[in-house]
Amino acid sequence: MATFSAVTRQHILQAIAEYDSRGRDDFLGIYGFEPSDGYPLVHGTxxxxxxxxxxxxxxxxxxxxxxxxxxxxxxxxxxxLLRRRGFEVTEPVGAPPAPRAPRARTAPAAPRRSTAAPERVAPICPTCSMTLPATGTCDYCG
Incomplete structure (x- = not known):
């Protein structure tokens, strides 16, 4: 079973771009998917x-x-999952709307105060944008 937590909106946009460049039949054929008319992803037109x-x-x-x-x-x-990444997916014709999980009502939590020191920001070379070593002199720019 695949987990999709690593899939971001950018990955989906890359797949859409490949779908556009190959065309539907080639895209589905290359990756072994059957054509499906249920739950189409709508992007642009x-x-x-x-x-x-x-x-x-x-x-x-x-x-x-x-x-x-x-x-x-x-x-x-x-x-x-596609909807959570900000995409529009339409329901198939005649299908009942997807059930939504009820939200639990809880009292707002008190704000938490962190006792940890803020993370130190590493210095960056203003010329090449590489992280500077401990010497403070860029290994690439000198």
């Missing part, structure tokens, strides 16, 4: 196979393609 895009985005994030069998929750699970 185009629609995409959400499961295929998410599987390829997983490849961009981890180096390993997530196959159609590895999606926890099937198509609704893939759609929910």
């Amino acid at each position: 185009r629609t995409y196979d959400s499961r295929a895009v998410l599987g390829v985005a997983h490849r961009y994030a981890t180096g390993r393609l997530a196959t159609a069998d590895e999606f926890h929750g099937g198509m609704p699970g893939a759609a929910a």
